Amino acid sequence: MIECGTLSSLVGATVSWPTAASLATAGGTLVLALATFASVRSSNRSARIAELALQEQRRPVLVQSRPDDPVQKIMFIDGHWVRVSGSGGVAEHIDGNVYLVMSLRNVGAGIGVLQGWSVRAGFLTSQAEHTGEGQFRRQARDLYIPPGDIGLWQGALRDPSEDAHPAVAEAAERREPISIELLYTDQVGGQRTISRFSLVPVGDEAWLTTTGLHWYLDRDGPR
Numbered sequence: 001m002i003e004c005g006t007l008s009s010l011v012g013a014t015v016s017w018p019t020a021a022s023l024a025t026a027g028g029t030l031v032l033a034l035a036t037f038a039s040v041r042s043s044n045r046s047a048r049i050a051e052l053a054l055q056e057q058r059r060p061v062l063v064q065s066r067p068d069d070p071v072q073k074i075m076f077i078d079g080h081w082v083r084v085s086g087s088g089g090v091a092e093h094i095d096g097n098v099y100l101v102m103s104l105r106n107v108g109a110g111i112g113v114l115q116g117w118s119v120r121a122g123f124l125t126s127q128a129e130h131t132g133e134g135q136f137r138r139q140a141r142d143l144y145i146p147p148g149d150i151g152l153w154q155g156a157l158r159d160p161s162e163d164a165h166p167a168v169a170e171a172a173e174r175r176e177p178i179s180i181e182l183l184y185t186d187q188v189g190g191q192r193t194i195s196r197f198s199l200v201p202v203g204d205e206a207w208l209t210t211t212g213l214h215w216y217l218d219r220d221g222p223r
Contacts, residue, residue, distance in 0.1 A: 058186040060112030062195050064209040065105040065150045072103060072152050077140065084152060089199045089207040091172040098157040098169050100180065102197055102209040106145040110191065114143040116183040117155050121167035123198060124179040130194045130215050136183045144187075153182060175201035179212075192217035 069086030076082075082090045082101050090101035100119065106112045116136030137155065145151030157165045171178050178199040185192050196212035215221050 058110035058188070059108045059191045060106050060110045060145065060147065060184060060186055060193070061108035061214065062104050062112055062145060062182065062184060062193075063107055063211040064197065065103040069103065069105065069150050072150070074101060074152055074154055076154065076156055085206075086150075087209060089209040091178055091199050091201075091207055093169045093172040096158070096160055098165065098172055100155045100157075100168075100178070100199070102153045102180065102199065103150065104145055104153055104209070105150050106147050109147050110186040111147060112145040112151070112184050113187055113189075114139050114145070114153060114182060114184045115192075117153065118181045119155065119157070119164055119168055120179045121164075121171040121176065122179065123177045124196060124212070126213060130196065130213070131181050133183065133192075133194075133217065136181075153180075155180075177201070190218065 065086045067085075067087045071083055071085045073081065073083050076099060078097070080094070080097070080099060082092070082099060084090055084101050084103045086103055088103050090099060092099045116138050118131040118136050139155075143151065143153060157168055159165060160169075168178060170176075180197045180199065182195050182197065183192070184195070194215040194217065196214075198210045198212060200208045200210055202208045
């Protein structure tokens with residue numbers, strides 16, 4: 001049997017006081033490093049949350065305007081004028097040109113800047129993928145829609161030889177649904193969003209704008 005005095009002597013012989021002090025210092029440093037890492041990680045998480053909150057304060061979300069919103073009047077580059085009522089739209093085929101207009105409202109918190117558009121004849125179901133970002137037609141003029149307010153979108157097909165023109169022109173003439181997707185951002189070019197709309201014929205002359213799906217390109221979307 002090893003007596004207590006002998007055991008103490010063995011411990012003292014194995015681990016000197018300078019070594020024990022070094023181990024204690026190393027342990028304290030490790031604890032401090034772990035605490036610093038946890039603090040930095042928490043700070044990064046808080047900064048990320050603050051960044052996301054700031055982004056949401058700048059995010060535009062475009063939908064159709066309300067039925068009681070005022071009538072808007074818009075001119076195309078060739079001098080063609082149209083009027084669009086609240087929640088309404090326009091689809092006209094005149095002299096080979098297809099004129100398309102939608103009355104919109106921004107229900108998001110940031111200014112919406114329209115960047116591009118695409119159009120297809122008929123209804124697009126939720127199973128249909130949105131247009132690729134590189135396939136959108138660029139807007140010929142800057143269109144801004146302020147948060148909590150109305151605005152409009154306009155586009156025209158003028159070349160009968162392009163793929164979309166024949167089908168969309170026929171849909172406008174026969175008063176059949178037309179699907180339109182808009183690519184837009186906030187005022188600094190971020191928060192890239194694609195929203196899908198439909199122009200739906202109502203009665204003999206009117207068109208109604210309806211909102212379908214929204215896709216966020218810079219982060220996970222609403223679904």
